[in-house]
Amino acid sequence: DQQVKQNSPSLSVQEGRISILNCDYTNSMFDYFLWYKKYPAEGPTFLISISSIKDKNEDGRFTVFLNKSAKHLSLHIVPSQPGDSAVYFCAASPSYVTGANSKLTFGKGITLSVRP
Amino acid sequence: EAGVAQSPRYKIIEKRQSVAFWCNPISGHATLYWYQQILGQGPKLLIQFQNNGVVDDSQLPKDRFSAERLKGVDSTLKIQPAKLEDSAVYLCASSLGRVAEAFFGQGTRLTVV
Numbered sequence A: 001d002q003q004v005k006q007n008s009p010s011l012s013v014q015e016g017r018i019s020i021l022n023c024d025y026t027n028s029m030f031d032y033f034l035w036y037k038k039y040p041a042e043g044p045t046f047l048i049s050i051s052s053i054k055d056k057n058e059d060g061r062f063t064v065f066l067n068k069s070a071k072h073l074s075l076h077i078v079p080s081q082p083g084d085s086a087v088y089f090c091a092a093s094p095s096y097v098t099g100a101n102s103k104l105t106f107g108k109g110i111t112l113s114v115r116p
Numbered sequence B: 001e002a003g004v005a006q007s008p009r010y011k012i013i014e015k016r017q018s019v020a021f022w023c024n025p026i027s028g029h030a031t032l033y034w035y036q037q038i039l040g041q042g043p044k045l046l047i048q049f050q051n052n053g054v055v056d057d058s059q060l061p062k063d064r065f066s067a068e069r070l071k072g073v074d075s076t077l078k079i080q081p082a083k084l085e086d087s088a089v090y091l092c093a094s095s096l097g098r099v100a101e102a103f104f105g106q107g108t109r110l111t112v113v
Helices: none
Strands: A010-014 A019-025 A032-038 A045-051 A056-059 A062-067 A072-077 A086-093 A110-115 B005-007 B010-013 B019-024 B031-037 B044-050 B053-056 B065-069 B075-079 B088-095 B108-112
Touching: A010 A019, A019 A032, A019 A086, A019 A110, A032 A062, A045 A056, A045 A062, A045 A072, A072 A086, B005 B088, B010 B019, B019 B088, B019 B108, B031 B075, B044 B065, B044 B075, B075 B088
Parallel strands: A010 A110, B010 B108
Antiparallel strands: A019 A072, A032 A045, A032 A086, A056 A062, A062 A072, A086 A110, B005 B019, B019 B075, B031 B044, B031 B088, B044 B053, B065 B075, B088 B108
């Protein structure tokens, strides 16, 4: 049972254009959502997060949108740069604070390629 | 600031053998996680420690996997005996108190042949 779904395995965009990465979830208990970026042979690194009480969070070129009623979130990267080429994981947790109820559930990831 | 250290980086073993992975978290981080990432999948939590205690091990195959965290610092994850389906990258992460502050190590790539 996949609770966090990233249905598109890959995305290719031109440098300077917008990248939109989508993620859907099924568990209504999820309250906190995160995006991680992963380069080959490295561990995932935290990129941006959003709490369920918000519908948008912005950090520089990265914006995450949350639609709770649709159980959908998306990551927008504007403008896209070749260095953004990586695997992006969507993750969700029932809690913002680590503890017994804070397990992160990850999607399968999407490979973003930004063409120069 | 030193990151999460893991060793070895790569390991190849035959099925039914045993293997152990080591993780040294960021200094002062009370929470430590072990994740399994199978090729083409996202990381899956195996076990979560808070200091010395286990917070969540619901997805740890306890018949063959074991983990401990010595003195609330370093941790080892052991597989005995290994199966072919255990081939994966094993990621260790640590955090201070908030889920988003989990820092990951580079991982150990295990191949079981």
